[in-house]
Amino acid sequence: MFKTKDEAGRAKIYKEIDEANGRASAFAVPNEFDRFYRSIGAEGLNAFTSDEQTVYVVSVPANRLEAWAEVESERFKNPVFRLFQTEIETVYEEKNRSMDNAERILNDEVENRLYKKHPYGQQPTLGSVEHLKNPSLAKMYAFYDRWYAPNNMAIALSGDFDRAKTLELIKKNFETWTPHPLPALPKWELPKPKGHETYEVKYEAEQKVALAWPTVAHSHPDADALEVMDMIVDNSAAGILNLRLNQAQKVKASGSYPSMRNDAGSWHAWALPKKGQTPEEAESLLLEAIEALKAGDFSAEDVAAVITNFELNEKARIESNEARVGMMTASFISVEPWERTTGRLDRMRKITKADVVRVANQYLSSDRITVYRRDAKPEIPKISKPAFTHIAIDPSRESAFMKEVLAIPA
Structure with missing residues (x-):
């Protein structure tokens, strides 16, 4: 997909992604991750990314930390990126809104001019229009393989919990995740404004x-x-x-x-x-x-x-x-x-x-x-969302793994 700039070629690949996701939905349980956290009384499940970080957050009851550790370690050690199209649709909508926002347009221009040779100004968090027209599952896996490592990650916890027991839980669940060398970060040029x-x-x-x-x-x-x-x-x-x-x-x-x-x-x-x-x-x-x-x-x-x-x-x-x-x-x-x-x-x-x-x-x-x-009237590009088939979600379905973690005693 990321090598294809022909619109007809893109449409053909989107159709293949759509069909593959339909088949995957027979094995995956859509929204099960959210439902798991709701089931154990968690709140505020979210994630965000910015210039130098990708952060995953959730507020979990202290008596469900064992279930939390089991699920999170599995998520980060062995992710399977199913239902790819739903996330593409979400990002497309976010990008369209950002390009039609008065403050975002102004601030993006300031960053672009202030950081002429640095990703702070040249690589928006949501990506460029051209990038989003050419999403690549292979590149997403490559990014995961490159940066998602235990030696490039921190777990920040705050609350009323037993520190020693919680550290032991984290060690038990995350210690099998193998670290690897990280790529060296480039030294970007930072030319200052000339007058x-x-x-x-x-x-x-x-x-x-x-x-x-x-x-x-x-x-x-x-x-x-x-x-x-x-x-x-x-x-x-x-x-x-x-x-x-x-x-x-x-x-x-x-x-x-x-x-x-x-x-x-x-x-x-x-x-x-x-x-x-x-x-x-x-x-x-x-x-x-x-x-x-x-x-x-x-x-x-x-x-x-x-x-x-x-x-x-x-x-x-x-x-x-x-x-x-x-x-x-x-x-x-x-x-x-x-x-x-x-x-x-x-x-x-x-x-x-x-x-x-x-x-x-x-x-x-x-x-x-x-x-x-x-x-004045701007020229705002729009990214058209692909015509993906709606995937039916059966809230009564549960995977074997979800049943296993929900059975962990509180």
Whole structure:
């Protein structure tokens, strides 16, 4: 399929996939994985993928961890990718929605221009239109063989469970999964903007301007100071943009956010022009506010206040299992020592006004990306979903394996 660009050829292969999936449905039990988790009282079953991670999540009752370990180890050690077409249809629909979304169109253009030679900007998570027209089951298996290995995986658990018994369960179920060497990651080029680069996108919606500057990767010593800098600019209440632009009603709305990943980082500011205002005029107001930041037009007390607020929110947030698991996952994906992850608040408490002014002047230079979203009709490609045959699902069917794991005592 992935080698075929002829539409008739694609249709023939889709028909073959459809027929094969129909035959497979006689052996597979559709939706059994979901039904298993519902049967043991689990919640929040989901998965997501992003630039540097693929994450599988579920909340499981502590007394059903044995069944969880049995099923998850089997899933990752010996996956069988049946019902391929249903996932193709889902991804097609997600891609179509993303290409018809005002914010996604703008943000994708910013990333594309900011990371001209890096997958952050050149390889969207959902894939390109051409990629999705040519799905390959063989390439999916090759990806699994390359990256799905126990030495490239972490299990993050948080909750009220017996630690020693749970570790023994994990060892028992996962230790037969054989590790293998991982491919070396490429070193991508990260050319910076040459002066002020401007671009446009079109969408029939309110106009918007987005600015972006390259900064640093999450592991850089300046990452924490840049985080505090962002909170000085926009904390939804008393930041420089909140007071000077939003409350003063100089624009309809404005804000900022940092983005720091494994290989690189960036800082973003945006504004919605008010009626009668152009995106360029809103951009000028953003730049005036940023110049005030660089000039240190805020107090040391402001810095202390945003750090204290951050600390209060962070301590409240990590009261949840989801947040604690998220911290562990981020530490693993970022290849960051756990001590550094948990030491973040201590480091932030030491950040001063001078640190904020320094990073603002160092990183927010005239070398930046600006993308204007114009209120105009765009040309949006559409991916037509293949005409796959509906597969009937019999909820009363159960595989022998499901019966076996459901019989494990709670």
